[in-house]
Amino acid sequence: MKILIAAPSSSTVNMVRNVFTSMKVQNVEFVALDSPDEIEDLADDKTVVIVDWEYTDDTGTEFVIAAKKKNKKIPVLLLATKQKAGTTFSGMKAGASGVVNKPIEPDDLVRSVAAAVKSTTEKKQSVNVEFINPFIDATRNVFSTMCGMDVVRKKLFLKDDYKMLGDVSGVMGLSGTACGSVVVSLPKELACKIVTKMLGEDLGTELSPDVCDGVGEIINMIAGQAKAMLVKTKYHFTISIPSVISGHGHEISHKKGTPNIVVLFEADGTPFALQVCLAPVESE
Amino acid sequence: MKILIVDDSSTMRRIISNTLKTIGQENVVMAGDGVEGMAMLESNPDVELVLSDWNMPNMNGLDFLVKIRETKGKDLPVIMITTEAEKANVITAIKSGANNYIVKPFTPEVLQEKIGPFLK
Numbered sequence: 001m002k003i004l005i006a007a008p009s010s011s012t013v014n015m016v017r018n019v020f021t022s023m024k025v026q027n028v029e030f031v032a033l034d035s036p037d038e039i040e041d042l043a044d045d046k047t048v049v050i051v052d053w054e055y056t057d058d059t060g061t062e063f064v065i066a067a068k069k070k071n072k073k074i075p076v077l078l079l080a081t082k083q084k085a086g087t088t089f090s091g092m093k094a095g096a097s098g099v100v101n102k103p104i105e106p107d108d109l110v111r112s113v114a115a116a117v118k119s120t121t122e123k124k125q126s127v128n129v130e131f132i133n134p135f136i137d138a139t140r141n142v143f144s145t146m147c148g149m150d151v152v153r154k155k156l157f158l159k160d161d162y163k164m165l166g167d168v169s170g171v172m173g174l175s176g177t178a179c180g181s182v183v184v185s186l187p188k189e190l191a192c193k194i195v196t197k198m199l200g201e202d203l204g205t206e207l208s209p210d211v212c213d214g215v216g217e218i219i220n221m222i223a224g225q226a227k228a229m230l231v232k233t234k235y236h237f238t239i240s241i242p243s244v245i246s247g248h249g250h251e252i253s254h255k256k257g258t259p260n261i262v263v264l265f266e267a268d269g270t271p272f273a274l275q276v277c278l279a280p281v282e283s284e
Numbered sequence: 285m286k287i288l289i290v291d292d293s294s295t296m297r298r299i300i301s302n303t304l305k306t307i308g309q310e311n312v313v314m315a316g317d318g319v320e321g322m323a324m325l326e327s328n329p330d331v332e333l334v335l336s337d338w339n340m341p342n343m344n345g346l347d348f349l350v351k352i353r354e355t356k357g358k359d360l361p362v363i364m365i366t367t368e369a370e371k372a373n374v375i376t377a378i379k380s381g382a383n384n385y386i387v388k389p390f391t392p393e394v395l396q397e398k399i400g401p402f403l404k
Contacts (some may be wrong), residue, residue, distance in 0.1 A: 145389035146299075199298055220339070223389045224367025231370050239367070241292065241341055248399040 001115060004042055006033040006063040007052035012079065016050060019106045036066035043070050048116050053080035053088060053095070055086065061090050068095035075116030082249030089165055089271035093154050093264050099163050115160065130132070131235040132156070135182060135276050138225035142161055142218060143267055147197040154264040154271065162251040165262075165273045167191070168207055169245050170219030171252055174237035180255050180278035182226070186221045190270045191215055201235055207246050216242040222274070234280040255279070285404045286330050287312045290321040290348065290367070291337040294344025296388070300365065303392045306358060309403065322351060331360070333402050338366035338373070346380060353381040361402045365390070 004012045008062050013032045020028050031042055037051065037063075051060050060078070067074050076096040076158040078088050083105075088099050097119070100112045137152055143149045166185035186194070188207055188237075195214030196203045203210055220242045230236050245252060254277035256261045263274045285381040287309060292298045297314045304312060313328050317340040325331055332353065339344035349362050361383040366373070370385045377385055397401050 143390045145391055195295060199300070200302055210294065213293055214366060217293045219319060220293070221367050224388065225367055227367075228369035231372075239339060259333045 002029045002047045004049045012052045049076045063096040134226040134229035138222045142221045151265045152266045159262045172216040172223040176237040178235045178280045183275040186272045212244040216244045285332040285357045288331045290315045292340040318348030334362040
């Protein structure tokens with residue numbers, strides 16, 4: 001296995017190497033990348049690219065784009081402090097498949113790299129996404145009606161880990177004919193902006209209880225709208241009371257064994273994520 | 285006229301209250317669930333219109349509606365404002381005594397239009 005590491009500081013390469021050495025993982029070649037152009041020559045089938053999310057400009061995103069351009073199957077992981085969790089959307093949009101938190105937990109890094117390699121070699125899981133469009137339509141409608149904002153759908157991908165991409169997430173548990181969860185995860189700035197627009201009152205730029213309550217109402221409306229569109233299908237569900245979780249790099253679990261679909265959107269040029277994990281009860 | 289807004293989301297209570305202000309309705313009292321809503325009706329017998337959410341903790345909007353009809357009869361108008369958009373839910377609410385039904389998300393215009401006939 002080859003791990004290509006893009007980082008503004010050479011210490012990151014040593015840090016990653018030391019983690020694998022301490023975990024006694026052998027047959028791993030570590031290569032420091034100086035420029036996105038080098039990926040073209042270095043990458044092969046058993047390559048993982050790790051991008052340290054510490055660049056002060058767009059270099060990190062350029063490394064992700066270069067890796068996916070070389071081979072769209074190459075897994076790319078972002079190495080980010082929890083404080084930077086809300087800024088990793090651009091890397092995910094460019095094609096990264098996951099985030100590993102800094103300071104690095106050895107177990108977490110090795111497991112994430114192994115999962116990334118496995119995802120490129122195993123037969124692709126067949127995922128039925130017929131239920132996702134109602135959630136996408138509901139998201140567009142809620143943002144448009146309540147905030148006067150047009151949202152653009154970007155990327156759609158599967159995500160196994162529990163790390164949320166935003167600084168604040170609204171969660172709705174789904175139960176009934178189908179069960180699972182739907183989450184909207186937003187960077188702090190966008191959360192403040194949309195709740196300010198909903199209320200017509202300036203709520204500032206911090207994650208206040210008012211902003212968090214507004215995020216809960218957003219996921220409540222998205223889930224409610226999608227529920228109505230899925231009536232009389234095997235994906236119909238009931239909703240209850242939303243929860244809101246905030247904090248850099250927070251995690252929300254989803255039902256194991258059920259595909260967890262992430263849809264990236266942009267509102268006013270700022271990315272946010274909708275995460276839907278839903279399966280009919282009878283198929284379990 | 286005095287209007288009672290019942291919703292567990294403070295954001296939604298303020299959105300509805302702000303919209304009511306734009307049409308000159310500033311005499312508003314609020315509650316966070318059906319239990320608080322019943323208490324508010326006891327302490328504010330001059331409430332002439334109730335706007336209630338459906339999914340709330342402690343006592344949901346449908347139970348709150350039924351309780352109002354049991355204790356106060358049919359004279360007090362109750363409008364449901366909810367994310368429960370399915371036809372079956374609308375029918376259940378109307379059969380239980382709701383005077384109108386507004387689905388979230390809504391525009392201020394829709395809110396004004398549906399509430400309008402009940403304003404004094």
